[in-house]
Amino acid sequence: MEKAQINLYQLFVLLVLFELSTILAPLGIAAKQAAWLSILIGMIGGLVLFLVYYRLYCYYPDVMPTEYMQILLGRFLGSVLAFLYILYFLYLAARVLRNFGEMLLILAYPVTPLFILNAGLVVVTVYTVRKGIEVLARTGELFAIVIFFLAASSLLLIVLTGLIKVTNLQPMMEVGMGKILETAFSETLMIPFGELIVFTMIFPYVNVNHSKKLRKAGLMAIGFSGIVLAFTMAINISVMGVSIVSRSPFPLLSTIRSIEIAGFLERLDVYFMMVLIIGGFFKFSIILYGAATGTADLFKIKETSRLIYPLGFIVLMFSLAMASSYPEHTYKILHSDAVLFTTSIPFLVVIPIMLLVIAFFKNR
Amino acid sequence: MKILWIAALLLGLLLSYAVGLNYVLGFNLNKSLAKTMNPFRVMEIAEFIVFLVLIFFLFLNPVRTFFKKEKK
Numbered sequence: 001m002e003k004a005q006i007n008l009y010q011l012f013v014l015l016v017l018f019e020l021s022t023i024l025a026p027l028g029i030a031a032k033q034a035a036w037l038s039i040l041i042g043m044i045g046g047l048v049l050f051l052v053y054y055r056l057y058c059y060y061p062d063v064m065p066t067e068y069m070q071i072l073l074g075r076f077l078g079s080v081l082a083f084l085y086i087l088y089f090l091y092l093a094a095r096v097l098r099n100f101g102e103m104l105l106i107l108a109y110p111v112t113p114l115f116i117l118n119a120g121l122v123v124v125t126v127y128t129v130r131k132g133i134e135v136l137a138r139t140g141e142l143f144a145i146v147i148f149f150l151a152a153s154s155l156l157l158i159v160l161t162g163l164i165k166v167t168n169l170q171p172m173m174e175v176g177m178g179k180i181l182e183t184a185f186s187e188t189l190m191i192p193f194g195e196l197i198v199f200t201m202i203f204p205y206v207n208v209n210h211s212k213k214l215r216k217a218g219l220m221a222i223g224f225s226g227i228v229l230a231f232t233m234a235i236n237i238s239v240m241g242v243s244i245v246s247r248s249p250f251p252l253l254s255t256i257r258s259i260e261i262a263g264f265l266e267r268l269d270v271y272f273m274m275v276l277i278i279g280g281f282f283k284f285s286i287i288l289y290g291a292a293t294g295t296a297d298l299f300k301i302k303e304t305s306r307l308i309y310p311l312g313f314i315v316l317m318f319s320l321a322m323a324s325s326y327p328e329h330t331y332k333i334l335h336s337d338a339v340l341f342t343t344s345i346p347f348l349v350v351i352p353i354m355l356l357v358i359a360f361f362k363n364r
Numbered sequence: 365m366k367i368l369w370i371a372a373l374l375l376g377l378l379l380s381y382a383v384g385l386n387y388v389l390g391f392n393l394n395k396s397l398a399k400t401m402n403p404f405r406v407m408e409i410a411e412f413i414v415f416l417v418l419i420f421f422l423f424l425n426p427v428r429t430f431f432k433k434e435k436k
Contacts, residue, residue, distance in 0.1 A: 087377055094378070115403070115411045119418065299370055306425065310371035313422050318378045320403035338388040 001064060001204065001297065002132055002304055008210045008217045010137035013144045015199065015218060018286055019225035020147065021096075021279025022192040023232050024103065024253070024272065029246045031183040032175050033168075036234040041184035043226025046193025050222055052352050053196065054215050057203040059359045061211060065200045066297045072358045081351065082298050088347045089198060089291035090311065093284055094318040095333060097121060100280035101319065102326045103250065108273065118319050125285045126312040129292065130305045133205050136285055143278050151228070154271050155235070157259045163239045187334060192229075193222065194348035201290035249326070288312060368426050 006014075028038035060068040065085070070078030101118040109117060128136055158164065173180075199218075206214055236251040239258060245251040253272045260266040292311050296304040323329035332339050379400060386396035407415065 087374065087381070090374060090378060091381065113408060113411045115407065116414060119414055295370065295374075299366070301367065306367055307370075309425070310367055310422060311374070313418060314371055314375045314378065316418070317375060317404075318382065321379055321382050321400045324399050324402060332385065332389075336385075336389065338385055342385075 001293065004132050004134045004205050005207045006133060006137040006202075006205050007207050008213055010141060011199075011202070011206055011214065012217045012221045013140045014137060014202070014282070014286060015196070015221035016225050017140055017144060017147065017279065017282040018196070018199075019192050019222065020228060020275075021283040023229055023279070024250050024276055025099075025191075026236075026245060026248065026251050027191070027229060027233055028183050028188045029233075029242075029251075030175075030187065031180045032242045032246070033170065033172050033237060034175065034180045035183075035237060035242075035245075036169075036230040037172070038180050038184040039188050039230040039233055040226060041181065042188025042193055043222060043230070045185065045189040046196065046222050046226065047219055049189075049194055049349065049352070050196055050218050051215070052356050053200050054203075054218060056352065056356055056359060057200060057214070059363055062204060064204060064293060064297045066294045068359075069355065072355055072362065079298065082294065085347065086291055086294045086298065088343060089201075089287055089294065090315055090318065091322075091343060092195060092198070093287040093291060093315045094322055095329075096280065096284045096287060097315055097319040098322060098329055100276070100284065102329065103276055103280075106249065106326070107253065107269070107276070115316075115320060118316055121280065121284060122312045122316045125281060125288055126308050128281075129285050129289050129312075130308045132305075133202060133289060136282075136289065140282060143282070147275065147278060150271055150274060154256060154259070154268070157261060157265070157268070158235060158239065158255065161259050161261055163255075163258055164235065165238055168238045168241045169234060186340060190340070190344040190348060191333070193226070194344065195287075196222070197348055197352065198287050198290040201293050202286070249330070288315065365426050365430065368423070371422075 026035075028035040028042065031038040056065070056068070060071065063071075066082035069082045069085075072078060073081060097118050100121055101114045104117050105112065105114055128139065203211075203214065210217075232252065236245050236255050239255045240248075240251065244254065248254050250272070252275075253269065256268050256271050259268050288308065288311060292304050292307045295301070295307055295311065301307060323332055382400045383393075383396045386399050387393060391399065
């Protein structure tokens, strides 16, 4: 384990940046006008999952999850489970990288090969992650200000343009409560709230004096980002209507493109680009860091930094191999039961709850 | 060298997962393999050069460490 410490504010910022990177995607749009409600329900589920991850951390505050899995399940089973989690983190990192590359490809670089765009982000991320979690956290503090400025100014511009039509959000319960709950638990709970499991690799680095307040910081970060995500989705639907939003791969881009003030303040695509690059960078870095520290801990490698580049390379290769096109990629993430039942549900929900139950009985 | 072996194992398992997922989604095994390997078969020259550079850096550090140990 690297000798590093981060404070609560830095953890809060990393959590928020991690969550807000999904602001660009049509989150929970299967629930139509109630997409924002399904995000809020997903957020409540996310808060519960965070408490599960936090309780596990409380039982073993000084060790990595890869180590307490071995304490809880025995050396062999624990090692196998820890190894599966490393694979899952790499899969998650590749998914984020693929999303990032595809978005850049569609938005700004239509003739640049996907491999080059992904390789660009991998090189920058590997450089940052090699410097350690403290550097990543401090970078996060700087970029959080940029993100908050972008969010505030774009909201102001949308309101000033007079694009918001609240009637577009009606009828709110068109699809029924069953579909809203299904969307919340199969989509919005898993992406982005369940993905916070990566932070179990970062909790041991939180300053010991602050570790008791970690729960409060985590819950505040999830609550804040959940509300922002739900609000953004509601704005998207109220500006463009549910029909356009459900067909658009990046509804926020369409919303931002519709800003036009006084005939000269328009085409603010750069806002979207900045959120995409900053969000993608932080989410990818945090997941890669989690995978690298986990691998170093499991395979007893002293210098974590030596692992970062090989893992970055693996993720780059897998990001290209995981799907042959963007529609196939989104289908696999959001609508494939095979992915939901082999990765998301077991790794984000079932196994952590099972580990918590075992930890409870072992530490009684 | 240990790191390279770990990386190879992880990459192998991840690619197997990608093939398996395609298989579960209804493609036969040959098609699943072809779909997984296709991005590496159709590379432009610029892409291929970047790919080679990245592979070079992947092996640089382990080989350097190996020769340092040999000298000692």
